[in-house]
Amino acid sequence: MYLQHDGAPPHYTRHVRDYLNESFTNRWLGRGGPVAWPPRSPDLTPLDFYLWSHMKTLVYESKVDSRAPLRDRNFAAAEHIRNHPNNIASATKSLLMRAENFIVPGEGHFEQLL
Numbered sequence: 001m002y003l004q005h006d007g008a009p010p011h012y013t014r015h016v017r018d019y020l021n022e023s024f025t026n027r028w029l030g031r032g033g034p035v036a037w038p039p040r041s042p043d044l045t046p047l048d049f050y051l052w053s054h055m056k057t058l059v060y061e062s063k064v065d066s067r068a069p070l071r072d073r074n075f076a077a078a079e080h081i082r083n084h085p086n087n088i089a090s091a092t093k094s095l096l097m098r099a100e101n102f103i104v105p106g107e108g109h110f111e112q113l114l
Helices: 014-023 046-059 067-082 085-102
Strands: none
Touching: 046 067, 046 085, 067 085
16 A cells, blocks of 8 residues: 655654654655655545545535534545445546546656646
8 A cells, every 4th residue: 555645744744754654664655755746736646536525525415513413424424435436446447547638649748737
């Protein structure tokens, strides 16, 4: 398993990076890590373009009034996602298609848009 670290300033302390080096030796991506990745990168991971928005849709289907129902909805949404692994598998497979749509024919890479 690899961990993709976001590199946000609060998450970039020496303490955090030491923990990642110990827990994910040579298996974490991010600013200052063994696998370089720019901070706040507009990467095309399934977590970014599918999972978080899907989870928010499930959690905020109707208005939440207090902390306990919000916590319960978060757990229920996570359980729903866990019980439907084909959705994440499909999103992961679409990553290749999404990347290919950005590649300029004959150049083999795509520009990061800001």
